[in-house]
Amino acid sequence: MKIAFGFDIFYPETNGVITATINLANNLIDMGHEVYFFVPKDRHFKETVIEKGIHIIRVNNIPAWIYKGLKLFPIYGWYLQKYFRKYKFDVVHNTSPWMMGLALNHAARRYHVPVIATHHTLIDNPIYIKYALKSETLANAATDAIWTVVLRPFFRLTWLITAPSMHTCDQLRKRVPEIEVRYISNGIDISKFSQDKPVLPIPDVIPESFLGEKTLLFIGRLGFEKAIDVTIKAFAKCLKNHPDAKLLIIGQGPAEEELKKIVLELGIKDENILFTGLIPNEQIIGSRILNKVEAFVTASLSENQAMTVIEALCAGAPVICADVDNMTDLVSPSQGWYFKGGDTDDLASKMDHVLSHPEEAAQKGLEARKSLKKFDGKEVARTFLALYEEMLVKKKSGFYVPGGEKRAKFYLHSKM
Secondary structure, three states: OEEEEEOOOOOOOOOHHHHHHHHHHHHHHHOOOEEEEEEEOEOOEOOOEEOOOEEEEEEOOEEOOOOOOOEEOOOOHHHHHHHHHHHOOOEEEEOOOOHHHHHHHHHHHHOOOOEEEEOOOOOOOHHHHHHHHOOHHHHHHOHHHHHHHHHHHHHOOOOEEEEOOHHHHHHHHHHOOOOOEEEOOOOEOHHHHOOOOOOOOOOOOOOHHHOEEEEEEEEOOOOHHHOHHHHHHHHHHHOOOOOOOEEEEEEOOOOHHHHHHHHHHHOOOOOOEEEEEOOOHHHHHHOOHHHOEEEEEOOOOOOOOOHHHHHHHHHOOOEEEEOOHHHHOOOOOOOEEEEOOOOHHHHHHHHHHHHHOHHHHHHHHHHHHHHHOOOEHHHHHHHHHHHHHHHHHHHHOOOOOOOOHHHHHHHOOOOO
């Protein structure tokens, strides 16, 4: 089977969507299938084949000012049709409802190729909309408009939707009741967490003093949607009871300078907080940084199924997270602690509790590691493969586009 994936953001940027999809693609290749990635052309990324044999198709674009790494494409995919004729894709799997995804939808319709979409990023969340509108008030009022202008036109040309969160699935069913929605978790390469693997050296950028029972860790993109400012402000309060506590922040992104400014305003000392910049995922996992801290902490309210949280759990690191559906779906009470979203006092109290009870943290870490089987990327790939095969059976019964039959038939000029 030949499977094409579409990305609106790709290397040199990194994010959880890319990580999850590469894992899925590698497993599909191991199972004997061919995988192609349609990605925005970028002068800093020129590879044509990556990982275990993922073929890269680089598409011309115009940079967008909305979000770092996001690009603009014509949404009607005439310029992609040559690839459909050349490679004869069996299935298209989109990872984003933005312009690349919509263009692939239109191109696929011309050749009667089934399209499924995984709803990874909650772009209808006001936190994301604010990137474009630069106003919290406008962002809060724009959710319905995002569905009208972006999401519904994308989903109406999709055969089936998946999401890695049960809560997100429920929300999708309310918004697009005419299209079937299924829950399929993200997967990771659980072999990376084997205790038999050789341990890599700790990256030079992390001093030994920032690893131990007094360290809290965040890993991820330093974007405003991650609410890292809430984590920092809560940590400043936690320092009153734990002056030797450490906060280790691994990652880079558009909010980095603003976050460092907050640190200065709060008077947090360099000996208590460290921004490392970007560290490759293989180095993070291989050096077992997640096993050398007391807990992973995230204040984000906008996650669907956070890959860094999955990796923390599989490494055996308990998690402090907000008491919101998509987080509590992921982290059980036996694996971490919940705080009231956005409440720095409540988060500070949870940090204080964790640092004061290392035995409890260790026990929750043991429970967290039991997540390995749940997020096994090989099993996730088998689930998706069965879904692709189901779509091909559906294809044989005729043209299938829920809620968009007339528009779809207009584009069905020829079949492979």
